[in-house]
Amino acid sequence: MEDWFARRTWSEPAWSVEDLVAAKAGRSVSVVLPALNEEATVGGVVAAVRPLLGSLVDELVVVDSGSTDATAAVARAAGARVVTREEALPGVPVRGGKGEVLWRALAVTTGDLVVYLDADLVDLDPAFVPSLLGPLLTAQGVELVKGFYHRPLRIGDHDAVRDGGGRVTELVARPALAAMRPELSGIVQPLGGEYAATRELLEALPFAGGYGVEIGLLIDTLDRRGLEAIAQVDLGVRKHRHRSLRELGVTSAEVLGAVLRRSGVPVDGSGRLTQFVPVGGHWLPEDHDVAVHDRPPMAELTRLDGRTLPGRR
Ligand SMILES: O=c1ccn([C@@H]2O[C@H](COP(=O)(O)OP(=O)(O)O[C@H]3O[C@H](CO)[C@@H](O)[C@H](O)[C@H]3O)[C@@H](O)[C@H]2O)c(=O)[nH]1
Numbered sequence: 087m088e089d090w091f092a093r094r095t096w097s098e099p100a101w102s103v104e105d106l107v108a109a110k111a112g113r114s115v116s117v118v119l120p121a122l123n124e125e126a127t128v129g130g131v132v133a134a135v136r137p138l139l140g141s142l143v144d145e146l147v148v149v150d151s152g153s154t155d156a157t158a159a160v161a162r163a164a165g166a167r168v169v170t171r172e173e174a175l176p177g178v179p180v181r182g183g184k185g186e187v188l189w190r191a192l193a194v195t196t197g198d199l200v201v202y203l204d205a206d207l208v209d210l211d212p213a214f215v216p217s218l219l220g221p222l223l224t225a226q227g228v229e230l231v232k233g234f235y236h237r238p239l240r241i242g243d244h245d246a247v248r249d250g251g252g253r254v255t256e257l258v259a260r261p262a263l264a265a266m267r268p269e270l271s272g273i274v275q276p277l278g279g280e281y282a283a284t285r286e287l288l289e290a291l292p293f294a295g296g297y298g299v300e301i302g303l304l305i306d307t308l309d310r311r312g313l314e315a316i317a318q319v320d321l322g323v324r325k326h327r328h329r330s331l332r333e334l335g336v337t338s339a340e341v342l343g344a345v346l347r348r349s350g351v352p353v354d355g356s357g358r359l360t361q362f363v364p365v366g367g368h369w370l371p372e373d374h375d376v377a378v379h380d381r382p383p384m385a386e387l388t389r390l391d392g393r394t395l396p397g398r399r
């Protein structure tokens with residue numbers, strides 16, 4: 087693991103956008119933002135990427151995950167193409183969750199390289215996209231690049247604890263990887279939503295339906311392509327909207343489920359997580375849906391039913 091860390095970690099990304107445009111050598115790049123009710127932040131994320139459109143980035147797509155707020159309108163006004171889940175893959179009934187939209191995004195984009203960015207990021211550094219593409223475009227054998235960063239825990243608009251964010255990462259994901267895939271212990275941010283990969287890799291892997299998608303892709307890349315196919319790059323600081331402890335319980339269940347499914351451990355398929363909430367002096371059970379299924383590799387889907395994807399017309 088130490089050897090891999092030394093070889094595949096970029097701590098001071100130094101590529102200029104011009105260097106990377108030259109390194110594309112005919113390859114195209116799609117940037118994809120999954121978004122569920124992100125009207126407050128999606129415009130800022132699109133604005134940070136948009137100046138790269140037409141040079142380093144060939145398409146910038148927001149895949150709307152069933153938003154009921156003004157996410158789509160804000161994203162469009164900021165300069166992104168907006169696609170709904172249904173439009174991305176017509177004829178395949180929609181399931182909820184983040185992994186579902188990342189998977190569907192493959193059907194409606196065409197880039198040889200795909201960059202995913204969360205749409206709830208705040209004060210996004212425009213260097214995120216070039217830095218994530220650097221190892222993919224310049225290093226032999228790299229197929230997946232994860233970002234890492236300081237993660238302040240924010241209260242309101244203040245950074246309350248400098249590296250207090252990433253609670254599921256530190257309490258669930260990294261310990262689970264240490265137990266089940268110790269080779270991946272060198273990945274600083276296994277759950278980060280900012281990463282880039284070759285389309286060829288992404289279309290060959292299953293996608294966990296919910297928040298297990300990132301850890302699933304990481305494990306499957308290791309299992310099928312080996313550790314050398316994975317790299318990571320320092321992106322500085324990442325700020326996002328925090329979720330409540332209970333919401334993170336559901337995230338944790340989906341992350342853990344994705345690890346266990348890939349480790350030969352039978353997992354309860356009911357898709358329920360019970361949490362307890364204090365109401366009027368009593369503790370009441372509250373059931374939450376947990377995504378427990380994987381979508382098949384996109385390449386398999388298209389091969390099996392001869393489907394032409396909307397992005398390939
Ligand atoms: O059903 C969903 C849920 C989320 N999102 C979007 O996905 C991104 C990340 O979702 P969020 O709820 O902010 O995730 P976090 O609670 O911050 O979870 C972290 O950990 C997750 C588990 O690995 C990762 O998927 C996330 O990218 C990472 O930010 C945001 O743009 C959301 O709008 C969807 O598009 N559809």
Ligand SMILES: O=C(O)[C@H](O)COP(=O)(O)O
Nearest residue numbers: 251252253254255277328
């Ligand atoms: O990636 C994570 O660990 C979860 O998104 C939680 O992040 P937070 O602790 O910064 O809210």
